[in-house]
Amino acid sequence: MTKASAYVKEIQAKIHEKDQHQPEFLQAIDEFLPTIVPFLEEHPEYIESNILALLTEPERFIQFRVPWQDDQGNWQVNRGYRIQFNSAMGPYKGGLRFHPSVNLSILKFLAFEQIFKNSLTGLPIGGGKGGSDFDPKGKSDAEVMRFCQSFMTELSKHIGPDLDVPAGDIGVGGREIGYLFGAYKRLKQYDAGILTGKPLDFWGSKNRxxxxxxxxxxxxxxxxxxxxxxxxxxxxxxxxxxxxxxxxxxxxxxxxxxxxxxxxxxxxxxxxxxxxxxxxxxxxxxxxxxxxxxxxxxxxxxxxxxxxxxxxxxxxxxxxxxxxxxxxxxxxxxxxxxxxxxxxxxxxxxxxxxxxxxxxxxxxxxxxxxxxxNAGGVAVSALEMSQNSQRLQWEKAEVDAKLDDIMKSIYEACRDTAETFDQKNNFMLGANVAGFEKVAKAMFAQGLV
Missing domain, CATH: 3.40.50.720 (NAD(P)-binding Rossmann-like Domain)
Incomplete structure (x- = not known):
């Protein structure tokens, strides 16, 4: 067994012991870590710095209570989450998911995947994810609005256009983003770049x-x-x-x-x-x-x-x-x-x-x-952030052309990286190593903070 293989197995064992009740997160870890062994063998400095111990631990985990009132006047409560996993490449970026299945394990796996997905886009965004076990299905628009306003009352304390920029995911579409945006604006101030996936009427991106x-x-x-x-x-x-x-x-x-x-x-x-x-x-x-x-x-x-x-x-x-x-x-x-x-x-x-x-x-x-x-969604979210900073809204054809170019770059990075390690067409290895390399370099250069 090589030094890199032994190091990866040691990290895996520690995570399985610490997070044994988080099956989705453990699955993401077990899929990712073994594929980067060839890269670590060529870069022992990352083993010596114990970078994987830092990389697999979220920088910040926020859980909060979300009380809201249904149409019958009854008070309900759900759990809200935001996992700010890694900011080496830029502000945390990742969706909000509203679904009964949402729990810590699922959000940690999503946020961990988001780190490398965002890295592959070549855009300056880190990895995060969030959401709630609230189910929008079967709820009235008024109930969804009241929930979103309560959710943002707490979430607004932890996000910002240069800190953490959430987007939509399962159960969070244009309606939910609109309510969340309105609540943030009332609590803080108008800032178009605080959420992405916004309706076009208030600075969403065409083709998002x-x-x-x-x-x-x-x-x-x-x-x-x-x-x-x-x-x-x-x-x-x-x-x-x-x-x-x-x-x-x-x-x-x-x-x-x-x-x-x-x-x-x-x-x-x-x-x-x-x-x-x-x-x-x-x-x-x-x-x-x-x-x-x-x-x-x-x-x-x-x-x-x-x-x-x-x-x-x-x-x-x-x-x-x-x-x-x-x-x-x-x-x-x-x-x-x-x-x-x-x-x-x-x-x-x-x-x-x-x-x-x-x-x-x-x-x-x-x-x-x-x-x-599926990195195209977050890629256009990052393009939406750029448009918001410029106070511009690009035409659909321009956004689509940039999306196609980004996906071509991601495909080529996966293909070429796999071939570098004699694993032709192994896009899992290619994606993991190409995404990891950028993040690891940034973390190393920043002093592994």
């Missing part, structure tokens, strides 16, 4: 809503270009039906692919003629209904209640998991390969289990990990 889904497709576009191929005529399996999935489907169709599935927490749609994007947007963005409504309107669609799209057999070359963490296990990864999947591009964060991800790599499937493939 589309950015994560578009970016996951652009990453694959540059991979296919390397292979001398295009999207034309290729079938795609897509999970999810939120912003990421919808706009991945939109960009896939624009580039000639045929996405045939989408899903929500109740089941999934298989549409043999290809997803009707206009209908999907109407169901999910306007009416906020379940996918059963899509099936009723679309004769070519099959609705599979309570099932996972990854348990369905249909030939496809491309897979875009855009729903949530750990939606693909090892058996489902094997099914994807049997169905002909050659490329997996993660629109969600850590949607493949570690066993599934390793299987994809071992089988020669092009596995594009979330920290690289």
């Amino acid at each position: 809503t589309e950015a994560t889904g578009y970016g996951a497709v652009y990453f694959v576009k540059h991979l296919l270009t390397d292979l001398g191929e295009t999207f034309e005529g290729k079938k795609a399996i897509v999970s999810g039906s939120g912003n990421v999935a919808i706009y991945a489907i939109e960009k896939l169709q624009e580039l000639g692919a045929i996405p045939v599935t989408c899903s929500d927490s109740s089941g999934f749609i298989y549409d043999k003629d290809g997803i009707d994007l206009a209908l999907l947007k109407e169901i999910k963005e306007v009416k906020r209904e379940r996918l059963t409504a899509y099936a009723k309107e679309r004769p070519s669609a099959e609705y599979h209640e309570g099932a996972s799209v990854w348990d369905f057999d249909t030939p496809a070359e491309l897979a875009f998991p855009c729903a949530t963490q750990n939606e693909i296990d090892l058996s489902q990864a094997k099914r994807a390969k049997a169905n002909g999947v050659r490329v997996v591009s993660e629109g969600a964060n850590m949607p493949s289990s570690l066993e599934a991800a390793e299987y994809f790599i071992e089988e020669g499937i092009f596995y594009c990990p979330g920290k690289a493939a």
